[in-house]
Amino acid sequence: MNLVRAWLSWLAFAVVLSVAAGARAQAAADADEGPSHLIFPAQRLPLRFSHAGHLAIPSVTCTRCHVPRAPRPDGGDDLLPREATCAGCHPVDRAHPSTIAQSPRGGCDLCHEGWTAAAPMRVARVEVPVPNLHFAHARHADVACERCHATVRTVRLATRLELPGMRVCIACHRPGGARDACVVCHVTQPDGRLRTRFEDGVMNPPRWMTGLHHDADFWVGHRASAAQDATRCAVCHSDGECAECHDGRARDRRTHPNDYVTAHAVDARMNGDRCGSCHRASTFCANCHQRVGVAPSSPVSARGFGRFHPPAAVWTSAPVTSQHHGVEARRSMRSCTSCHSEQDCVTCHASRTRGGGGFSPHPPSFMARCGSLLRASERPCAACHDDLDALRMRCR
Amino acid sequence: MASPARGFDAELTADTNASAWQVRGPAGAAVLSLRRLTQTLTLAGATRPDDPRDPVLRVRARLRIDSDFGTSCQPGTDACLDELNASRASEFAPLFARRAVDLPYAYVELAGLGRGAVDLRAGRQLLVDPLGFFLFDGVLARLNVARVASVEAYAGYETRAGFPLSNGRFERDGLLRADRADWDRSLATSVLDRAAAPAVGASLDVHPSSRVEGRFSWRRVWSADGVVEESVAARGAVALGSVARLYAEAVYVVPLATVSLGTAGIEGYPARGGRWTVEVSRVRPVFDLTSIWASFWIDPTDELRAAYSTPVGRGNDLSLAAWGRRYALDAETLPNHPADVAAPYNGGASASFRRRRDRWDLAVRAAFEGGDLGVRGNADAELRAWVVRGVMRVDAMLSFVHVRDALRPDRALDGVGVVAGVMFPLGRIAQLAVSLEDDVNGIVGQRIRAMSVLQLRNIP
Numbered sequence A: 001m002n003l004v005r006a007w008l009s010w011l012a013f014a015v016v017l018s019v020a021a022g023a024r025a026q027a028a029a030d031a032d033e034g035p036s037h038l039i040f041p042a043q044r045l046p047l048r049f050s051h052a053g054h055l056a057i058p059s060v061t062c063t064r065c066h067v068p069r070a071p072r073p074d075g076g077d078d079l080l081p082r083e084a085t086c087a088g089c090h091p092v093d094r095a096h097p098s099t100i101a102q103s104p105r106g107g108c109d110l111c112h113e114g115w116t117a118a119a120p121m122r123v124a125r126v127e128v129p130v131p132n133l134h135f136a137h138a139r140h141a142d143v144a145c146e147r148c149h150a151t152v153r154t155v156r157l158a159t160r161l162e163l164p165g166m167r168v169c170i171a172c173h174r175p176g177g178a179r180d181a182c183v184v185c186h187v188t189q190p191d192g193r194l195r196t197r198f199e200d201g202v203m204n205p206p207r208w209m210t211g212l213h214h215d216a217d218f219w220v221g222h223r224a225s226a227a228q229d230a231t232r233c234a235v236c237h238s239d240g241e242c243a244e245c246h247d248g249r250a251r252d253r254r255t256h257p258n259d260y261v262t263a264h265a266v267d268a269r270m271n272g273d274r275c276g277s278c279h280r281a282s283t284f285c286a287n288c289h290q291r292v293g294v295a296p297s298s299p300v301s302a303r304g305f306g307r308f309h310p311p312a313a314v315w316t317s318a319p320v321t322s323q324h325h326g327v328e329a330r331r332s333m334r335s336c337t338s339c340h341s342e343q344d345c346v347t348c349h350a351s352r353t354r355g356g357g358g359f360s361p362h363p364p365s366f367m368a369r370c371g372s373l374l375r376a377s378e379r380p381c382a383a384c385h386d387d388l389d390a391l392r393m394r395c396r
Numbered sequence B: 001m002a003s004p005a006r007g008f009d010a011e012l013t014a015d016t017n018a019s020a021w022q023v024r025g026p027a028g029a030a031v032l033s034l035r036r037l038t039q040t041l042t043l044a045g046a047t048r049p050d051d052p053r054d055p056v057l058r059v060r061a062r063l064r065i066d067s068d069f070g071t072s073c074q075p076g077t078d079a080c081l082d083e084l085n086a087s088r089a090s091e092f093a094p095l096f097a098r099r100a101v102d103l104p105y106a107y108v109e110l111a112g113l114g115r116g117a118v119d120l121r122a123g124r125q126l127l128v129d130p131l132g133f134f135l136f137d138g139v140l141a142r143l144n145v146a147r148v149a150s151v152e153a154y155a156g157y158e159t160r161a162g163f164p165l166s167n168g169r170f171e172r173d174g175l176l177r178a179d180r181a182d183w184d185r186s187l188a189t190s191v192l193d194r195a196a197a198p199a200v201g202a203s204l205d206v207h208p209s210s211r212v213e214g215r216f217s218w219r220r221v222w223s224a225d226g227v228v229e230e231s232v233a234a235r236g237a238v239a240l241g242s243v244a245r246l247y248a249e250a251v252y253v254v255p256l257a258t259v260s261l262g263t264a265g266i267e268g269y270p271a272r273g274g275r276w277t278v279e280v281s282r283v284r285p286v287f288d289l290t291s292i293w294a295s296f297w298i299d300p301t302d303e304l305r306a307a308y309s310t311p312v313g314r315g316n317d318l319s320l321a322a323w324g325r326r327y328a329l330d331a332e333t334l335p336n337h338p339a340d341v342a343a344p345y346n347g348g349a350s351a352s353f354r355r356r357r358d359r360w361d362l363a364v365r366a367a368f369e370g371g372d373l374g375v376r377g378n379a380d381a382e383l384r385a386w387v388v389r390g391v392m393r394v395d396a397m398l399s400f401v402h403v404r405d406a407l408r409p410d411r412a413l414d415g416v417g418v419v420a421g422v423m424f425p426l427g428r429i430a431q432l433a434v435s436l437e438d439d440v441n442g443i444v445g446q447r448i449r450a451m452s453v454l455q456l457r458n459i460p
Helices: A002-027 A051-055 A083-087 A223-228 A239-246 A260-275 A281-291 A325-331 A333-337 A342-349 A370-376 A379-384 A388-394 B086-091
Strands: B005-024 B031-049 B056-068 B099-112 B118-129 B132-145 B149-158 B176-178 B191-193 B198-209 B212-222 B228-240 B244-253 B258-268 B275-283 B301-311 B316-327 B345-356 B360-371 B374-388 B392-404 B413-426 B430-441 B445-456
Touching: A223 B118, A223 B212, A223 B228, A223 B244, A239 B031, A239 B056, A239 B099, A239 B118, A260 A281, A260 A333, A260 B005, A260 B374, A260 B392, A260 B413, A260 B430, A281 A333, A281 B176, A325 A333, A342 A379, A370 A379, A370 A388, A379 A388, B132 B198, B392 B430
Parallel strands: B176 B191
Antiparallel strands: B005 B031, B005 B445, B031 B056, B056 B099, B099 B118, B118 B132, B132 B149, B149 B198, B198 B212, B212 B228, B228 B244, B244 B258, B258 B275, B275 B301, B301 B316, B316 B345, B345 B360, B360 B374, B374 B392, B392 B413, B413 B430, B430 B445
């Protein structure tokens, strides 16, 4: 009953905590759901402009204002119209900036928000950071502008929301279509992998890429993605990232929070196979267990710290109960190997002719497949059995 | 004809990770002060062809030095553990190494030969496939067939402990291997002599359409004394439109005639984003066939797991999961079995929330599992925030843990832990992170753990 109460308390705590955090986040969510901020960083556009209004004029086309020029020094594709482009229709007299031309209307404040006659030569700066992307409008000249900037005819000021998301790109950059390698568009690191870390955060596969988006629990089940196609992971991740965690040398606080060294035993007991994805019981675990004196193979100088297992009356003696070591071993053999060497088991489980107790550790159906094991290796059989010829006869 | 590569870009990275902490033995008496310094040197380079369809030459290598400076003496006495030392058998700890140098991987790859048709790789490489991790020294070739399939074949030697620059991390569990050439044969008889293990394997990866994918893997390893480890695996997935995906996986160990892993599940993608999963799995651990454990009675563990992840606004993720686990003991086959030996069950649930912003990340996690085998609950909150962007970041974590072990009631534990740290970028090529952790619980009292990580990148 206490267990149920504790279970429910923790569950309620977890759900309340998470839902509260989620609700809080939802309430504060940014309304801007446009393309990735990492690919297209935030812009500053202190301008007044209406694409809808301009494109409604028959003589105005996209390329009338957005004329491709040489790439910017920082690598960006520069299509932003300059003052001269606008001034073709909206004349500005720089010598007398306060003078407002008519038909069509001119003057600095027509386009520049915050312009005042008091500071006629000062306007707020337009900031359009270079996208973290390889892209050249010139190479896409045969594609209609609105195929990528679909909403531009309906908006006033075109912002980053009018920039295309990845789904638009892969409509053409797909297998069998335009070049579809990730590196065609994404910027890379010196070693050829995609650059995923930017000043504003870490790039993550989009949610619509089924099974690849790294959500909050992705690390729990990422094995499936890696097992299916590790080369897909390698587009962004290095071998070092796998090795760093999966060889168990560096501690990750996300998986091992708090005083995990003291608390780990129950995890190993409940789900020891999960430990095995980063730790090899026979070496990593055994090393420490030996050192702190809990393993039977610990040096004499490290032992004598008391008994770790339950009393022998329930742990090793008959009758077998749920706390018997045989039951625990069948369920969690990896835990056994984290302390014990083969010899510890052979002492009792060897045949009587070998001086053991003759307690068979084999499963009931073992005779049906012991032949293939014996053919694979005689060594483990010979640890407990004397007469291997007799075994060969029995295990055909 | 392939155009010439524009050049070769390489990045050299050096990480130095120092930590100091204390460990108390399970019986509560020994307190060991441990100090570890782990240094890794990583090289990653690639050619940059003008045309992405041209071949790319990649070089990847990592060298690690793991130094253990911690005390290994029983407090209050002069009894100490030592590395191999025949003259002090009582203090001998065969796994205790003051310094370990290993090469986690080091290979050269020529990718995309023949307009993407062939990839070749040679050297020490970590393979990831449905059979699990496999670290080997050898060659691998991958043939990509008309965008719908690829065939991978490899051959070499499994990287096993006892050889220079090898720690045997990805060997199957069950045995210790070492170079015993200089050992006294009476010492640590449970440790086997090192022995080369030739290996071959192949995989077929098929993806006939964007909706179907499958992978079949086979591997064979010849250990010492003629032991042959052989496994096959298959996994596949079928998309049901854009709303769901079915998947399944199985690993079969040939000499044991045993399925060591079976998984089947369905994953759904709600229209507003997010993902839900329902999965059943059965796992039966398999040990090194050279060891006695491979022929022991080992029961499988079954798990049913349901999970749901959803976005909650830009940059926020919420994940919920629940699972039930059955340890499939077969009471009827137990000799002298009493009524209380039945399959134990455990169940649990977890919730994770992550909020990522330009200047800070917040993660909140809570999990609880309880049942016949014990109880474990934990709740953590982790914050990373730039105090001065690009100059100093503060890392903090608060965690609670609750443990009850039905088998060992004296190991009951309730604890709280606090971590505080700072990270400083040092120019464009380095960063230094320092953290201090303070954990308090009823078993060990108060324990401090200090960690520092220095990373140097793009070393000219």
